Amino acid sequence: MAGFFGFFDYTKPGPGVPEDLPPKSKFIVFFEVLARKFWKLCWLNILYFLVSLPILVILYFVVGSYLIPVIESATKGVQNLKDIQTVQSFLINAISLLLLSGFMVFGIGPTTAGFTYIVRNFAREEHAWVTSDFFEHLRKNIKEGFITFVTDLLVIFLFSVAIRFYSYQSIKYPSVGIIKYFLIFTFIVYVMMHIYIYPMMVTYKLKVRHIYKNAFIFTVIKLPHTIGMFLLMVIVWIVPFLLLLTTGFLLVLLLYPLIWVSILGLMQNFYTNYVFGEYLNPQKQENQIESVDSDKKEDNQL
Structure with missing residues (x-):
């Protein structure tokens, strides 16, 4: 007799899941996946940070060179600070770490492709060896990731120069300010496109120009959702930095290399999996996907 009078019989099948049980909301599923995969997400975050370290070091000095004159001018003439140089150094390092984590979230080349593949699978509740x-997916997307990263650097440089130029010009000619605000708006749209770029890169076989084109299309047709997701990611992204400013506890910035980027990546891919599932038929996406705007003239791709 299995068990004891029918009790403690582990060979007996359980009741199972009722067929009419309503599906869980994505919000609940997100936190279930986060709890279940927490330690794997931590290791992924650390691995991503370590492999990306050479790029991050270069970006640190580049970002710092832009921040130094800004922070020095902002703290100039302040008499209350006992050690202005210490405060300036603290702000430069803290803001640099904040911005570097932002680069990791929105993309720094092939390493982001490898990172995105893992969090995409976790968001799908599929298996992945961290x-x-x-x-493997860093190597598979090395060309597309490198081109995307170089393109991003060029775009950031050109927009920063153009916005700075028109900001100075708007002082003399106020009407020129329209161009400045248009450039700022365009740059924000470009940044929001990155919500889709890397998830699309690791999911579909597309050329870089088709990835950018599709990312722009999704940004436009899902604009309210994209803006909402972008703002949510920005709010979550700056939480450790805000904790630093309110508590002065420097170690909260360790959240960025330990877990915070993985949490943001999981959020992003929960959203993009939903969008791709809504607009793209996965049964037709084995080798290439059709254009979202039915453009049949470009290699039957996006």
Whole structure:
């Protein structure tokens, strides 16, 4: 007799899941996945940070060179601070770490592709080997990731120069300010496109120009949702930095290399999986996907 008078019989099948049980909301599923995969997400975050370290070091000095004159001018003439240089150094380092984590979230090339593949699978509740799959998909997307990263750097440089130029010009000619605000709006749209760029890169076989084109299309047709997701990610992104400013506890910035980027990546891919599932038929996406705007003239792709 299995068990004891029918009790403690582990060979007996359970009741199972009722067929008419309503599906859980994505909000609940997100936190279930986060709890279930927490330690894997931590390791993924650390791995992503370590592999990206050479790029991050270069970006640190580039970002710092832009921040130094800004912070020095902002703190100039302040008499209350006992050690202005210490405060300036603290702000430069803290803001640099904040911005570097932002680069990691929105993309720094092939390493972001490897990172995105893992969090995309976790968001789909599919299996992924963190270390091996990270490096495998880093290699698979090395060309597309490198081109995307170089393109991003060029766009950031050109927009920063153009916005600065028209900001100075608007002082003399106020009407020129319209161009400045248009450039700022365009740049924000470009940044929001990155919500879709890397998830699309690791999901579909597309050329870089088609990835950018599709990302722009999704940004436009899902604009309210994209703006909402972008603002939510920005709010979550700056939480450790705000904790630093309110508590002065420097170690909260360790959240960025330990777990915070993975949480943001999981949020992003929960959203993009929903969008791709809504607009793209997965049964037709084995080798290439059709254009979202039915453009049949460009290699039957986006």
